[in-house]
Amino acid sequence: MSIARYSRPQMTAIWEAANKFNIWFRIEAHACDALAGLGVIPQDSAKAVWANGDKPYTPERIARIDAIEAETKHDVIAFLTELAEHIGPHSRFVHQGMTSSDVLDTCLSLQLTQAADILLADLDGLLAALEKRSFEFKDLACMGRSHGIHAEPVTIGLKFAGFHAEFQRAKTRLLAAREDIATCAISGAVGTFANIDPRVEEYVAEKLGLAPEPLSTQVIPRDRHAQYFATLGTIASSIERVAVEIRHMQRTEVREAEEYFSPGQKGSSAMPHKRNPVLTENLTGLARMVRGYVVPAMENVALWHERDISHSSVERYIAPDATITLDFALARLTNVVDKLVIYPDAVDRNLNQLGGLVFSQRVLLSLTQAGVSREDAYRLVQRNAMQVWDAAGEGKDTKGQFLRLLQADPEVTKALTPAQVEALFDLGYHTKHVDTIFKRVFGRS
Numbered sequence: 001m002s003i004a005r006y007s008r009p010q011m012t013a014i015w016e017a018a019n020k021f022n023i024w025f026r027i028e029a030h031a032c033d034a035l036a037g038l039g040v041i042p043q044d045s046a047k048a049v050w051a052n053g054d055k056p057y058t059p060e061r062i063a064r065i066d067a068i069e070a071e072t073k074h075d076v077i078a079f080l081t082e083l084a085e086h087i088g089p090h091s092r093f094v095h096q097g098m099t100s101s102d103v104l105d106t107c108l109s110l111q112l113t114q115a116a117d118i119l120l121a122d123l124d125g126l127l128a129a130l131e132k133r134s135f136e137f138k139d140l141a142c143m144g145r146s147h148g149i150h151a152e153p154v155t156i157g158l159k160f161a162g163f164h165a166e167f168q169r170a171k172t173r174l175l176a177a178r179e180d181i182a183t184c185a186i187s188g189a190v191g192t193f194a195n196i197d198p199r200v201e202e203y204v205a206e207k208l209g210l211a212p213e214p215l216s217t218q219v220i221p222r223d224r225h226a227q228y229f230a231t232l233g234t235i236a237s238s239i240e241r242v243a244v245e246i247r248h249m250q251r252t253e254v255r256e257a258e259e260y261f262s263p264g265q266k267g268s269s270a271m272p273h274k275r276n277p278v279l280t281e282n283l284t285g286l287a288r289m290v291r292g293y294v295v296p297a298m299e300n301v302a303l304w305h306e307r308d309i310s311h312s313s314v315e316r317y318i319a320p321d322a323t324i325t326l327d328f329a330l331a332r333l334t335n336v337v338d339k340l341v342i343y344p345d346a347v348d349r350n351l352n353q354l355g356g357l358v359f360s361q362r363v364l365l366s367l368t369q370a371g372v373s374r375e376d377a378y379r380l381v382q383r384n385a386m387q388v389w390d391a392a393g394e395g396k397d398t399k400g401q402f403l404r405l406l407q408a409d410p411e412v413t414k415a416l417t418p419a420q421v422e423a424l425f426d427l428g429y430h431t432k433h434v435d436t437i438f439k440r441v442f443g444r445s
Contacts, residue, residue, distance in 0.1 A: 006286060011327040014114050015320035018057040021065065023107045024079055025053060027204060028094050031186060034203035035196075041093040048090035053083050076100040097196030099189045101307060105220045106184045108319065110208055112228060115323035116178035119235075122330035123171045127164060129337040131442060134160035138434060138445075141427055142256065142347045143358070148248075152358050153351060153430040156256075156342060161441045163242050163337075168441075170235045177231040180224050184208060185216035190306045217306035222297075225315070229297035232322050236290035239329050243280035243287070246340065250277045255346045260339035279336050286329040293318035355388045355398030362424045363406060370415040380411050 013019060029049045036046035055061075061082065069078035077100075084091035095103075138157030143150050184205035188195050198212075205212045213220050249257035259279050261267070267274035296318055300311035351358070360381050367377035384405040392398045403425055407418040435445035 006328045007324050008327055008331060011115060011118050011324050012320075014111050014118075015324070017062045017065075020107060020111070021057040021062065021079060023110055024076075024103050025057075025083065026208065027103050027106050027186075028080075028083070028098075029053065030204045030207045031096070031098065031196075031200050032093060034200040035093070035096055037203070038197055038199065040197070041096060042090075045090040045093045049087055049094060052087045052090075055086065074100075076103055079103075097188055097194075097200075098186060099218060101216075101219045102186045102188070104312075105216070106186065106204070106208070106210070108225075108315065109181055109183055109210055109220065112225075112319065112323070113178055113182045113210070115319075115327075116174060116181070116228075118327055119232075119323065119330065120171065120174055120178070122327055122334070123167055123174065123235075126330055126334045126337065127167055127171070129334050130160050130164040130167065133157075133337060133340065134164055134438070134442070137342060138438060139431065140342070140344060140347060141351060141431055143350045143353075150350075150354055150358060152361065153427060155431055155434055156347065158434060158437065159245065160337075161438060163238075165441045166238050166241070167235075170231075170238055173231045173234065177228045181228045182210045183213040183220055183224065184210040185213040185220050187213070187216045187218075190218050191216045219303065219307045219311075222301045222303065222311055226297045226301050229294050229318060229322055232326050233291040233294035236287040236326060236329065239333050240284050240287035242333060242337070243283040246280045246336065247277045247284070250280075254350065256343055256350060258341045258343070259336055260341060279332060283329055283333055283336075286325055286332075290322050290326050290329070293322040352399065354392050354402075355400060356402035356425055357385050357388055358430075359402070359425050360385050362429060363412075363421065366420070366424055367412070367415050372415050376411075380409065381406075384409060384412075 029046075032041060032046040032049045035041045036043045064085075065075075065078050065082045068081050069075050072078050072081070080091075080095055083094065087094065134157045136157070137160065138155060140156040141153045142156050142159075144152050144154035184201060185191070186196060186201035186204050187193050187198070193201075201212050204210075215221075246257060246259070248254060250259065258275065259277050261275050266272075267276050267278075296314045300314055303311060364374075364377050364381045367380065368374050372380070385402060387405060388398050388402045391401065403422060406412050406421050412421065438445040
């Protein structure tokens with residue numbers, strides 16, 4: 001279950017009993033209004049439901065519902081019984097033709113919609129932070145890595161821009177998941193509307209800002225919920241991708257970036273020098289938790305016949321836990337990104353660590369364009385590159401070594417002059433399309 005350490009009040013409030021019972025009441029009261037409009041129940045009774053029942057769900061009211069449930073072993077009946085104590089004789093018209101799932105499922109849809117709205121706002125905050133840092137470091141060239149090994153130059157800004165593009169996709173997916181989950185079911189025992197008019201469902205849906213479920217058996221189909229939680233899991237994975245990159249960049253041997261270390265903060269109980277990436281490590285763990293709720297949501301899709309309650313206990317766990325945890329994680333990541341410390345000197349040091357090997361592909365391509373076969377060009381470049389690689393591994397100074405070796409290699413200079421080889425060692429060659437990429441991501445450069 002979610003714990004206070006990783007919870008924020010606004011999201012937590014959605015899953016508290018007071019909000020849940022308030023939604024249950026609104027579902028029942030709006031249904032009474034619709035029934036009264038159709039002439040099924042008296043208008044005075046519908047008015048009495050609002051007048052006498054629309055009161056805050058205080059701790060005392062919640063305790064009373066809990067006490068009744070302890071006896072009845074049924075949460076909706078306990079709620080209706082307590083509500084009847086406030087409404088009086090008119091309460092006989094409450095829940096006309098409805099079943100418990102009409103209340104429970106519609107409420108869950110609304111809660112998940114409310115949660116999605118908070119998560120969408122969280123994403124907007126994160127996107128703003130990523131955009132700011134993208135442009136701040138758009139032109140700061142850094143070492144790009146594949147398999148954890150130096151590859152070719154990118155920029156720090158491109159890293160942030162890539163994350164921004166990913167969370168833009170996350171926002172698009174969450175908007176779609178929100179729309180998909182925002183449905184209302186007031187269709188009765190097995191979803192046939194035998195004892196309640198479909199117009200009641202349409203009325204309640206409109207009042208709650210939901211859409212009528214086209215066909216609910218007794219429950220809203222759980223493929224909707226599976227998609228919702230799968231979307232949360234995907235967002236969590238994107239959070240972890242950013243977190244892992246920052247954790248790598250903060251490694252002592254790399255030290256290109258570092259989580260903000262506040263005055264008075266301590267990194268280790270044993271080693272006073274430590275400044276650990278604790279926030280992004282925490283985010284990695286939180287992402288695992290959110291993803292962990294995806295499979296149970298998928299398994300909830302296959303219910304028996306028109307319904308069973310095997311999904312119920314699962315959703316009581318995963319709905320609050322997944323949304324509360326993801327809300328906290330998005331807020332934490334936004335703070336990490338916003339305050340992340342970048343060390344340009346370390347970035348430059350790592351970029352030049354291997355004596356120019358990052359230009360090996362350009363040399364390879366230039367040799368092929370000069371008439372050398374690709375196989376021979378690869379052999380020539382690799383032969384010289386490995387000397388630099390081995391020297392760097394031995395801790396030797398390799399600055400400029402790759403260029404010197406190529407310029408001294410007769411097979412290379414047979415195709416390219418020393419001046420032509422030197423011209424290939426141009427960092428701007430690798431960053432010349434950064435503006436184009438930024439325009440694709442942000443619509444501006």
